[in-house]
Amino acid sequence: MADLSINFAGIKSMNPFWLASGPPTNSGYQVQRAFEAGWGGAVWKTLGDPIVNVTSRFSALHYNGQRVAGFNNIELITDRPLDVNLREIAETKKKFPKQVIIASLMVEPVQEKWHEIVKKVEDVGVDGLELNFGCPHGMAERGMGSASGQVPELVEKQTSWAKEAAETPVIVKLTPNITDITATAYAASQGGADAISLINTINSLMGIDLDTWNTIPNVAGKGTHGGYCGPAVKPIALSMVGECARQTDSNIPISGIGGIGTWRDAAEFMLMGATGLQVCTAAMHHGFRIVEDMIDGLNNYLDEKGLASVMDLVGRSVPKYRDWGDLDLNHRVVARINQDQCIHCNKCHIACEDGAHQCIEMYTDKNGKPALKVREEDCVGCNLCSIVCPVDGAIDMIEKPGEEPMTWNERQALLNTL
Amino acid sequence: MHEYKIFLKEKKQIDELMEQGCQIVSVKENLNGAFVQFRPIDEEALDQVNTLRLLTPDSRKYFTNQLRLKRQVKN
Structure with missing residues (x-):
């Protein structure tokens, strides 16, 4: 059995699986249930001035039979007073001293406000802080969340204010709603961040009801953009984690977030440079006990690969993630149809004719049956x-x-020599 | 579409010029393809410039590979 424990920016965790800040970490009751199920840590739902929420708040994209392929929410940060949350954090920490509790924080961009909240949450024994510069809805209209997180100068400044007061590691949570996430990752590291976490949710509108013309979700007939997450965002999150991981001017630890729901997703994020992992939508969809499968699956995978520690996975795929200009133009693959397995549905022929390079031909074989073959010399290997x-x-x-x-x-270098 | 046939035609043109002792001296790539200029190594025939307009991506790869090969042989 492999060692699943991690050391994330100085925070030791029994496994890499943390609940992300969100509805599942709203209260001590929930976080304690999660720890009983096996989660290594939890990022408490963002603390700040208590807000007022609307109903309804969630919507989901169900795609071709898959429930919750994507998920959207317009819920804000905690709606409970700080002292109530702090009391529950202290109780939870006392009951589960080996599990990690991170306090997610969001206040206005004012130095004193950051100092005040950092001191208050550290007094109850949290293991670290996560600065929420990512939430795209509601709080952004008040100058917080992604409104701060889209401006590198504000990320750097507020990170430095949190660091001035902090004694525990500071993680900066980044918004994906920006052209180049490495710019804010760099700003966070310049501000003294001990780690970054990404991605927060993506600006989205789930849909329009074609009968009422209301948005989905809607609040008394009106809607607003929300934060998109769940399995559909995983490729975007993985790419952004990779972009940050391969920056040579910063080797800041990364907590990967975005569509993680299985041990396979977990392994992929770690291979692409994440030391820790955060999960929210999958826990909302399937419950806290999904962590059991994730732990078992990751353990088995490490055993199969002959790896003693999960830390041995971290970053192994990063050198393979390159700019397009570093890819081999002479590498060549072509499609080959296995006649024994082909069911002659002709989907490949139609796709190649209409969407690719017209190199799959229909013919009649020697037994008079319809068949398909690839003209390999014209195949560009597009998949x-x-x-x-x-x-x-x-x-x-x-x-x-x-x-x-x-x-x-x-x-291009060769041609430039002419 | 049989782009490979166009490539084979273009490859033949490149090969023939190389076999005649020409070398690539200039490449201009623009919206209309690659314009590759060949000139004989033989000093007496330096004014005989041949320009091929190459349309296919495989040809653009091919002449670059040939250019690299010649450079490697030279060095």
Whole structure:
């Protein structure tokens, strides 16, 4: 059995699975249930001046039979007074001293306000702080959340104010609603952040009701943009984690967030540079006990790979994540249809004809049956046919021998010598 | 569409010029493709410039690979 414990910016956790700040970490009751289920830590729902929420608050994208492929919320930060939350944090910490509790914080961009809240939450024994510069709705209209998080100068300044008062590690949670997330990641590190977490939710509107023309969700006939999360955002989150992880001017630890719901997702985020992981939507969808499968699955995976510690996974795929110009232009794969497995649905032919490079031909085989074949010399190896094929194993992408590797950057350098 | 046939035609043109002792001296790439200029190594024929307009991406890869190969042989 592998060692699943992590050391995240000095915070030791029994496993990498933390609940992200959100509805599942609203109260001591919930966080204690989560710890009983096996979560290594929890980021308490964001603390700040208590707010007033609206109903309804959540909506989901169900796609082709998959419930909650994407999830949207317009709920704000905690609606409970700070002293109530602090009392429950202290109680929880006392009952579960080995589990990690991080306080998520959001206040106005004023130095004294950051000092005040940091001192108050550290007094009850939290293991670290997460500065919420990511929430895209509601609080942003008041100059907080992503309104702060989209301005690198504000990220740096507020991080430095939190650090002035903090004795525990400071994690800065980044918004994805920005052109280049590495700019705010860098600003956080310049402000003295001990770690970053990403991504917060993505600006979104789930839909429009075609009968009432109301937005989904709506509040008495009116709607607003919310924060999108869940499985659908994982590729975006993974890319942003990778972008931050491969920055050579900063090796700041990363807590990966965004669509993590299985041990596979967890392993992918760690391979792409995340030391810790945060989960919210999957816990809301399936309950706290999903962590059991995540722990078992990750353990088995590490055993299969012969790795003694989960920390051995961290960042192993980062060197493989490069700029387009570093990719080999001479690398060549082509599609090959396995006639034994093909069900002759012709989806690959149609996809190739209409959406790709017109290289899958229909013909009649020697037994008079319809068949499909790839004209390999015209195949550009785009993968579309194997993506649309409904039968696993019916289309393989075969590697073909080619010239020595040459990247676009190398090609351009060569031409520049003429 | 059989783009490969166009590539084969363009490859043949490149190969023939190389076999005739020409070398690539200039490449201009723009909206209309790659314009690759070949000139004989033979000093007496320096004014005989051939320009190929290459349309296919495989040809654009091919002439670059050939150029690199010649450089490697030279060095």
